[in-house]
Amino acid sequence: MSDTGSSHPRMFDDDDPVLARVRELALALPEADVKVSHGRPAFFTRRVFAYYGGTERSDDDRGRHDQAIIIRADPDDEPALRQDPRFWVPAYLGPSGWLGFDVAEHSDWTEVAELLDASYRVTATPRQVRLLDER
Helix, strand or coil: CEECCCCCCCCCCCCCHHHHHHHHHHHCCCCCEEEEECCEEEEECCCEEEEEEEEECCCCCCCEEEEEEEEECCCCCHHHHHHCCCEECECCCHHHCEEEEECCCCCCHHHHHHHHHHHHHHHCCHHHHHHHHCC
16 A cells, blocks of 8 residues: 555554455455555545545544545435434545445445445546446
């Protein structure tokens, strides 16, 4: 995993089995890659479509979520996801439509894959979406 040279401390463990599963799902998407951004894995094509781990936006507590995905919600699904208590608003990215979702080894990996797919579609180029749809 390449580091973008940021001065942020590394906030993940490469041996984390949850990260390994998220990495497998995210990198299966067309032309996806991963880099370290702000101390966390960032999955991207031309733009980032998911981060692994983040911090919750809150007025009184900025709790860390080290085993989570931060994704861009499909605009049609975003209002419902924001009502789902399993989703949380990440610091800094929340106002731009990003949501956090905690993951664990016992997670519903089909749901995680669907969230990554939706976020990819929001951020990918039309050509990349076509590549995904042609699978």
